[in-house]
Amino acid sequence: MSRLSALFEGVQFRTNRPTFEPGEEIAAFVTGYENGNGVVRIGDTVLHLTDATPDLVDTQVRLRVEGFDDNDHVGRATVLDEIGDSSF
Secondary structure (H helix, E strand, C coil), X not given: CCHHHHHCCCCCCCCCCCCCXXXXXXXXXXXXXXXXXXXXXXXXXXXXXXXXXXXXXXXXXXXXXXXXXCCCCEEEEEEEEEEEECCC
16 A cells, blocks of 8 residues: 555545435534525534424434435435534
């Protein structure tokens, strides 16, 4: 292995359209509330929280992805617990 390849081992670029697998657990901020669902936006990816209440907006939550469409980058998730409020 060359020094250059060793230097870049494990380096990857971030994307503005991340994908998720059903069952995956992540932490994210609830960014809005639309049509009775909480909304989490991670880049251009949108997760709808079917069990969220409007008071969770601007709150960081731990959630579990229930379903995800790789083509549209839209999915459903369930809130597991609240982590904390934003500081802005």
